[in-house]
Amino acid sequence: MITVAEYLFRRLQELGIEDIFGVPGDYNLSFVDMLENHKNINWIGNCNELNASYSADGYARVKGFGAVITTYGVGELSALNGIAGAFSEQVPIVHIAGGPALHKQDLRRKIHHSLGNGDFNCFENIYKNVCHTTASLNFYNACDEIDRVILDIWKYRYPVYILLPEDVATYLVLPPKKPLDLALPISDEAQLSTVYEKLKGQLSSANKACVILGEEINRYQINDQLVKMLEKTQLPFVTVWGSKGVIDESNKNYCGLYRGAMSSAETRSFVENADIVLAFGVSWDEINTVGFSHNIAKERLYDFHSCETIIHDRTYHETSMFNVIDLISKDNYIYEGLHPTITTDSLPNPLTGEILQKHLPSVFNSLITDSTVLLSETGTSLFNSGEYTFTGNSKLIIGKMWASIGYATPATLGVSIALKGQGRAILITGDGALQMTVQSISTMLNKHVNPIIIIINNHGYTIERMFHGKHASYNDVQEWDYTALPATFGGDAYTEKVFTMEELYSAIAKVQNHHDKLCLIEIMMDKYDQPQPLLSFVAALNPDKSKD
Amino acid sequence: MITVAEYLFRRLQELGIEDIFGVPGDYNLSFVDMLENHKNINWIGNCNELNASYSADGYARVKGFGAVITTYGVGELSALNGIAGAFSEQVPIVHIAGGPALHKQDLRRKIHHSLGNGDFNCFENIYKNVCHTTASLNFYNACDEIDRVILDIWKYRYPVYILLPEDVATYLVLPPKKPLDLALPISDEAQLSTVYEKLKGQLSSANKACVILGEEINRYQINDQLVKMLEKTQLPFVTVWGSKGVIDESNKNYCGLYRGAMSSAETRSFVENADIVLAFGVSWDEINTVGFSHNIAKERLYDFHSCETIIHDRTYHETSMFNVIDLISKDNYIYEGLHPTITTDSLPNPLTGEILQKHLPSVFNSLITDSTVLLSETGTSLFNSGEYTFTGNSKLIIGKMWASIGYATPATLGVSIALKGQGRAILITGDGALQMTVQSISTMLNKHVNPIIIIINNHGYTIERMFHGKHASYNDVQEWDYTALPATFGGDAYTEKVFTMEELYSAIAKVQNHHDKLCLIEIMMDKYDQPQPLLSFVAALNPDKSKD
Ligand SMILES: Cc1ncc(C[n+]2csc(CCOP(=O)(O)OP(=O)(O)O)c2C)c(N)n1
Numbered sequence A, B: 001m002i003t004v005a006e007y008l009f010r011r012l013q014e015l016g017i018e019d020i021f022g023v024p025g026d027y028n029l030s031f032v033d034m035l036e037n038h039k040n041i042n043w044i045g046n047c048n049e050l051n052a053s054y055s056a057d058g059y060a061r062v063k064g065f066g067a068v069i070t071t072y073g074v075g076e077l078s079a080l081n082g083i084a085g086a087f088s089e090q091v092p093i094v095h096i097a098g099g100p101a102l103h104k105q106d107l108r109r110k111i112h113h114s115l116g117n118g119d120f121n122c123f124e125n126i127y128k129n130v131c132h133t134t135a136s137l138n139f140y141n142a143c144d145e146i147d148r149v150i151l152d153i154w155k156y157r158y159p160v161y162i163l164l165p166e167d168v169a170t171y172l173v174l175p176p177k178k179p180l181d182l183a184l185p186i187s188d189e190a191q192l193s194t195v196y197e198k199l200k201g202q203l204s205s206a207n208k209a210c211v212i213l214g215e216e217i218n219r220y221q222i223n224d225q226l227v228k229m230l231e232k233t234q235l236p237f238v239t240v241w242g243s244k245g246v247i248d249e250s251n252k253n254y255c256g257l258y259r260g261a262m263s264s265a266e267t268r269s270f271v272e273n274a275d276i277v278l279a280f281g282v283s284w285d286e287i288n289t290v291g292f293s294h295n296i297a298k299e300r301l302y303d304f305h306s307c308e309t310i311i312h313d314r315t316y317h318e319t320s321m322f323n324v325i326d327l328i329s330k331d332n333y334i335y336e337g338l339h340p341t342i343t344t345d346s347l348p349n350p351l352t353g354e355i356l357q358k359h360l361p362s363v364f365n366s367l368i369t370d371s372t373v374l375l376s377e378t379g380t381s382l383f384n385s386g387e388y389t390f391t392g393n394s395k396l397i398i399g400k401m402w403a404s405i406g407y408a409t410p411a412t413l414g415v416s417i418a419l420k421g422q423g424r425a426i427l428i429t430g431d432g433a434l435q436m437t438v439q440s441i442s443t444m445l446n447k448h449v450n451p452i453i454i455i456i457n458n459h460g461y462t463i464e465r466m467f468h469g470k471h472a473s474y475n476d477v478q479e480w481d482y483t484a485l486p487a488t489f490g491g492d493a494y495t496e497k498v499f500t501m502e503e504l505y506s507a508i509a510k511v512q513n514h515h516d517k518l519c520l521i522e523i524m525m526d527k528y529d530q531p532q533p534l535l536s537f538v539a540a541l542n543p544d545k546s547k548d
């Protein structure tokens, strides 16, 4: 016999989870304790629960799935924004909240970490708003409910929530008989063949075809399958912002980043004038489409998702993109239509003097190796992130639509843990965002991970100055001594504070040689300097809004 | 005409609110901008939203009401734990979340800070679980809904939530014609006289009567009314943990802290053997009652609250303690029964050598002046807080039942802002709790407030070591250089790190002379040293649990 908690841990391992983030508390100590010397799962204690949930998100984006453990009420509610973000961005996280023993709940008393109104379901009810499925475990349902939740997260890749009362956690059950039969969404045969026939008809006559790769490819980790299909068919492809780096951008059929009005003229014209567009797992959200400025005629768009296909405004339920990709791969189809010529701007020559937003892309781009995971925080930094080139296994992580500042720093911890030395995380964050969740740097030092942290110190919420209060004090933040942070957090790091391009280049060269420790570069910049892509974004969003 | 936001700000002023905590974001910038040069309300920008909500809580406990402004989704969900805590502890906070313009909501698109599922009510729905009332403002209902919410928070003193879309915020409306007729819960005449007759009968024949003062007295700010009533009737009184300091403890009729099994023998016996006990606004929760170890016979307890009275298991709705207190005050009743003799332990002589938990109460007690607000964070620090003496206007603030660690540091900011120089906040926090929300120290420095921050550095989550994992690494926290924090956060402070009692005494003497700046003392302590009151608490909670 094993405990319910151990049963859960074994199921998490089937998802590939090797590390769990969280904060201990008396309602979860009974099972956090089991992780102290666990054979297969490490406990990554965080300074607070929001950071833990963000870390689990970063981890999931690299390893496929993430998990976070919090305590009842106080802990789980602190993590809510992180889990809601994972829902908004479709990132699969298992959130396990420790709960009071069932007999304590039954008394409906005013016990600590409860609302005092006798309602012990309220936190699960809150989580129902931001999770694909939730479960409240008891002595009778624990194993079945765990299995249901795991099957669900595998299938849909959205966050799930488990309330695990302290006494249920230690209750003894039979170990799983065999691994779960983890299944992806499957298609209805008839629907699928209707869809595929339509596609084939339109594709075979197309002289200009285009594939758009979306986020779901990352979430379902079917990148290799896509690469093979694209290789075989020779179809030209683009990515969206949220999936940038999903496939090696040095691939000769890669045609750039499609983001409506902000795309390069060549990429935009190719996508929007194609006879047929095959979109796989694309989120048509405000950021990916840059204020819904995309313009792909409905008659030419095949919008494939994990569970459905939308063609010409009609939704075919139970038709999964996995099957469509399979069918295309097995077919004899080879694209012989047009391939666009995409010119990429060459990197500017080394620059000198003041550091401006427009200089940053080329500098940061030079840091990206084949195994880099680059996290670009919401703020001005997000807007330069479309300019980098991701080759090999390198990729971009952004908060995108949820756009919660403070996400990227703890997510960098999660990514670093997930990478297990196979690659390096680079964080680019604003000062305002960093201040939200700065204590994750302490956890990085504690775990001896070695990301490169680049802080854009432009004295406040620069991106907001474009919308309101250019000079207003509510957009200022307290001026910290950022390079003192690692020492204050009790760790060893390589740090630099740079004012000029010369200093920046030299710092960049040095951090590449400090593989073995956390590196932190603070870049001093002007308060009002906005990156050009942000200006374009705002213009696309709101053509009559100018920079005051 | 004025904007809806200004209409709201005027109503907030009627609650006595002069400062609003929060974080700007594009969905609230349209109205945060109005605070930049506002005549009567200051904007207190925080590093993150959880901290802002905790600060608003601390502020409300001093000034009566607090307010926090966040942005849609990402901001408001980050603040949820703070607002849930305010619900659990009955602290009145107005949470104003900026929302997308109504026409944007109507399109149900995947816009930033939304879940992407077209549901724009979900965050308000989440807040319904932890607020007394919520409102979603539009062009037609804005003023009425604002008034409804303000009347509600005045009456019930629980948190409320307002969703204020960016376009509604700037919509023009007529200014309020007159201040709201802010009303407290009132009693049904018949019910009230039944209750009062019962009370009078039992009280007049009582030889041993006792009053218990609870949290609602603070929340409704009726301390003066209570003082007068107690003065006139000469009734002996006690407080509970959550209301400690509600009335000057040097009052000759003060009979100590009643907390069930943890009370002093004299206090316990007086309360539990009284012929009649009048409880005003007491929360009978796990902490106040120390694991429900209180023992007051139902036939002798009159349990008065703002909206109801419970006598002998029967609840009289619509009978308010305000009216009862009024009636008693106007009556000719004077208590002539027994007054217990309560002996208070005298402070120990100056101590030397290693700093132990058992030495702390007398040391910290010496810091309390007539205008101190002392915040004792959840953790070992909470458990010493029953030992202090609060005289004059000094009082204690604890997270109590919600017990969310990290609360006390931002709450100290809120208290300091609320005090407006009339008194000083003292924070006593563990290292683990401090790490949760440490960036509030940056905001304190930014606002030039001058609390005394005392950090108990016992190398981790010492209180948890009592329950599980005495030596486990999940109870360790990263060792920070705490005295470096103010400088790292760009501010000027007086700091000391102390290892011995001699150093502690000297540091304590010095901070009393540094009135004008933030003072921070880091106290180095043993990892396993637990305060005696915590041991008593655990023993009361779970008689068979011993310290392993
Ligand atoms: C949790 C959260 N709170 C508030 C916001 C609103 N917001 C968006 S960007 C931003 C400022 C970012 O400033 P900084 O990190 O310094 O980046 P900069 O634009 O200056 O480069 C804020 C406050 C948000 N997105 N998320």
Ligand SMILES: Cc1ncc(C[n+]2csc(CCOP(=O)(O)OP(=O)(O)O)c2C)c(N)n1
Binding pocket: A023, A024, A025, A026, A071, A074, A075, A078, B378, B379, B380, B381, B403, B404, B405, B406, B429, B430, B431, B432, B433, B434, B456, B458, B460, B461, B462, B463, B464
């Ligand atoms: C938000 C939150 N997360 C987790 C907990 C569980 N918890 C209760 S006390 C505690 C440790 C407190 O440690 P510290 O602040 O160092 O105080 P000490 O007991 O060591 O004095 C923790 C993690 C909590 N109460 N609140």
